[in-house]
Amino acid sequence: AQSVTQLDSQVPVFEEAPVELRCNYSSSVSVYLFWYVQYPNQGLQLLLKYLSGSTLVKGINGFEAEFNKSQTSFHLRKPSVHISDTAEYFCAVSDSELTGGGNKLTFGTGTQLKVEL
Amino acid sequence: EADIYQTPRYLVIGTGKKITLECSQTMGHDKMYWYQQDPGMELHLIHYSYGVNSTEKGDLSSESTVSRIRTEHFPLTLESARPSHTSQYLCASSEVRGNTIYFGEGSWLTVV
Numbered sequence: 001a002q003s004v005t006q007l008d009s010q011v012p013v014f015e016e017a018p019v020e021l022r023c024n025y026s027s028s029v030s031v032y033l034f035w036y037v038q039y040p041n042q043g044l045q046l047l048l049k050y051l052s053g054s055t056l057v058k059g060i061n062g063f064e065a066e067f068n069k070s071q072t073s074f075h076l077r078k079p080s081v082h083i084s085d086t087a088e089y090f091c092a093v094s095d096s097e098l099t100g101g102g103n104k105l106t107f108g109t110g111t112q113l114k115v116e117l
Numbered sequence: 118e119a120d121i122y123q124t125p126r127y128l129v130i131g132t133g134k135k136i137t138l139e140c141s142q143t144m145g146h147d148k149m150y151w152y153q154q155d156p157g158m159e160l161h162l163i164h165y166s167y168g169v170n171s172t173e174k175g176d177l178s179s180e181s182t183v184s185r186i187r188t189e190h191f192p193l194t195l196e197s198a199r200p201s202h203t204s205q206y207l208c209a210s211s212e213v214r215g216n217t218i219y220f221g222e223g224s225w226l227t228v229v
Contacts, residue, residue, distance in 0.1 A: 032216050043123075043207055043222040044160075051216055090159070094216070104150070104175070105218055107159040 002027040002093050006108035013081055014116055021076040021111045023065075023091035030096040033074040034105065035065055038088040047089070050074060051096070061085065086115045120144060121221035123208050129227045130198055138193045138224045140208030149191040150209040150218065151175070151183060160207065166191060167213075198228040 036044040048059025055067040092105040152160040162175030166185040
């Protein structure tokens with residue numbers, strides 16, 4: 001079984017400051033990792049994903065994340081946030097194709113990023 | 118990028134009513150999913166499908182049912198809605214060999 005832990009339920013940050021949203025996962029098999037963003041009253045939009053290769057993954061809207069296998073982490077970072085980044089961010093994990101699993105996602109509980117002026 | 122459409126976006130209904138949440142995707146994806154999300158909580162998989170005539174229960178038990186008669190269509194039905202069914206329901210899809218799941222904008226259901 002897989003699980004995802006997002007340690008921070010809320011992260012307040014001032015505009016133009018850097019931010020890191022933490023995500024740790026546990027799995028006994030090889031995994032894919034994802035970050036999704038959810039704006040108020042909307043569905044989920046894919047920010048970025050790690051499948052294989054380079055452990056530093058760049059996504060949309062200036063976000064990036066680094067896969068750390070030894071620490072089983074996939075933290076999301078942005079060097080300078082904007083008011084429009086205020087949203088809920090979800091980390092998710094799925095079995096990789098190598099394990100023959102389907103690509104059902106297991107989600108974390110989400111982190112509310114609130115950017116203030 | 119997948120285009121997934123959910124209707125209705127917002128619905129308020131009385132207890133005991135039957136409702137169907139519609140979900141359609143235009144990218145020909147074989148795999149489709151329904152996730153349930155309570156306010157401020159994580160998403161839980163309640164149903165999924167690998168293709169036409171394929172439906173499976175997800176990780177979270179749900180009183181809802183689904184059908185997959187056409188590739189592009191994956192409706193979710195509640196025969197008798199209850200206040201405990203109040204939640205957001207998110208439909209999603211992916212390619213058979215794809216590694217990314219694409220979501221619709223969600224249907225907010227309130228049962229009074």
